[in-house]
Amino acid sequence: ADVEKMPDIPSTSSAKGSAVGLWLKKKLLSLLPKRRTVFRALLSSLLLMMPVLLLLTIKVWYVMLPFWAACTAVAYYTGMMGDLSKQVRWMRRMSSRGPIFWIAAAVHRAWVRLLRRLYGDQMDVLPLAPTAIGLTSRTCKSIVLKWHAAPRSAYSTEHYEVELRLTDPAILEVIKESDSNLADWIPLTQDAKLTETQLPAAPLQSDMDYEARVRAANSKGSSEWVSVRFRTKQEAKDGGGSGPGYYWRQGLKEENVVICIPVPEATRGKQVSVVVQPTRLAISVLSEVLLEGKFFADVKSDDVEWELSDVDGQKTLMITLHKAEKDKPFWTCLVQGHPEVDVKGMKRDPKELDELMADCNMSEMMGKMPPMESMMGGDKSMAGMASMMAAMGKKDQ
Numbered sequence: 001a002d003v004e005k006m007p008d009i010p011s012t013s014s015a016k017g018s019a020v021g022l023w024l025k026k027k028l029l030s031l032l033p034k035r036r037t038v039f040r041a042l043l044s045s046l047l048l049m050m051p052v053l054l055l056l057t058i059k060v061w062y063v064m065l066p067f068w069a070a071c072t073a074v075a076y077y078t079g080m081m082g083d084l085s086k087q088v089r090w091m092r093r094m095s096s097r098g099p100i101f102w103i104a105a106a107v108h109r110a111w112v113r114l115l116r117r118l119y120g121d122q123m124d125v126l127p128l129a130p131t132a133i134g135l136t137s138r139t140c141k142s143i144v145l146k147w148h149a150a151p152r153s154a155y156s157t158e159h160y161e162v163e164l165r166l167t168d169p170a171i172l173e174v175i176k177e178s179d180s181n182l183a184d185w186i187p188l189t190q191d192a193k194l195t196e197t198q199l200p201a202a203p204l205q206s207d208m209d210y211e212a213r214v215r216a217a218n219s220k221g222s223s224e225w226v227s228v229r230f231r232t233k234q235e236a237k238d239g240g241g242s243g244p245g246y247y248w249r250q251g252l253k254e255e256n257v258v259i260c261i262p263v264p265e266a267t268r269g270k271q272v273s274v275v276v277q278p279t280r281l282a283i284s285v286l287s288e289v290l291l292e293g294k295f296f297a298d299v300k301s302d303d304v305e306w307e308l309s310d311v312d313g314q315k316t317l318m319i320t321l322h323k324a325e326k327d328k329p330f331w332t333c334l335v336q337g338h339p340e341v342d343v344k345g346m347k348r349d350p351k352e353l354d355e356l357m358a359d360c361n362m363s364e365m366m367g368k369m370p371p372m373e374s375m376m377g378g379d380k381s382m383a384g385m386a387s388m389m390a391a392m393g394k395k396d397q
Contacts, residue, residue, distance in 0.1 A: 039080075039087045112154055123155040127216035129223040130160075130197075140233045140342035142202030147214050147226065149197050158216045159193035164201055167229065168209040185213075207234045207339065233342040239330060241341035246291055248334045253349040255323040257299070259283075259334065261290050265315050269308060274319060276304045281335075283319070290317075293335035298324035 033041075046053075057064040075081050095101055116123055130147040137144040151158065163185040166172070188201055204210065213227035234241040240249040246261045263272075267285055275282040278298045283291040299321045306319040330343040 140206035
């Protein structure tokens with residue numbers, strides 16, 4: 001019968017030799033310069049030799065032009081153009097911090113001012129539209145608009161025109177019926193020429209939809225408008241606000257949240273479904289979803305109370321939740337993506353002395369309680385309970 005041969009097992013000496021070879025290879029590779037170091041050295045050499053290379057290109061152009069074309073082709077087809085451009089940007093960024101570039105920038109600014117003083121508006125060119133517009137601050141009564149300028153020429157001056165209008169559908173219906181001009185664009189920079197790239201706007205109406213637009217202008221004309229839509233925040237009422245089909249409140253002293261949802265008068269408790277998770281909730285009546293979404297922050301899912309009660313003649317489902325973390329910022333909304341409340345300026349109500357003492361007593365009692373391991377099983381359980389009762393008796397005395 002054929003006997004299968006055992007595979008050759010490398011000897012200990014050959015295994016050691018391969019390990020030494022790998023170690024030497026890693027050491028040699030670690031001694032080589034990094035890729036970015038090689039490209040930076042290459043660019044530095046080219047900058048130092050630039051005068052000589054320019055003279056050679058002028059004198060023997062029939063040799064240097066094919067040389068430059070060959071170098072460019074090699075760099076393109078070998079994928080080195082990306083590395084070269086990256087290192088050029090790095091060198092430019094680092095060089096701009098030096099005194100030479102500071103002096104050059106100062107000279108350029110002085111030259112621009114001189115030309116503007118001599119020729120004035122003749123240096124202007126038709127401006128470009130701002131590249132973006134957004135809000136850096138938004139409350140129930142005010143906003144701060146900010147945009148990015150896109151100057152076409154350093155010798156051209158520009159100012160900005162900003163306008164604002166109401167776009168809330170409910171208000172627009174009333175305005176159409178009354179033939180009012182409140183829906184027209186309102187200029188915010190009518191009297192003065194705005195040269196900065198931001199502008200505060202106030203006072204505004206709370207919980208309203210608006211649209212703002214901005215454009216650049218000078219003596220040659222104006223650019224196209226760039227607009228942004230936004231909605232002002234709601235004014236806080238008992239720390240909360242309202243959403244689609246509900247309103248909510250949050251405690252200024254206690255870390256609780258109360259949700260109020262109007263329901264039909266015939267609604268019964270067994271028809272209500274309240275599912276609360278640490279990060280989400282889902283509320284429905286007879287399979288009709290009334291409220292669903294992700295909380296602004298985590299809640300205690302095991303500490304939820306709800307009831308059907310009468311509020312101002314309307315049957316209302318009231319749900320009480322408790323925040324998972326204490327002494328955190330106020331919630332700006334109940335469910336993420338729903339209307340936000342302006343909590344700027346809200347302060348927590350100070351606790352009474354008896355409440356502070358109760359908190360201190362509870363923390364001390366929790367500190368004196370024996371560990372859970374000592375309260376598990378047999379005599380240890382009885383000893384743990386006795387020590388806990390003794391600690392509570394001392395606190396009562």
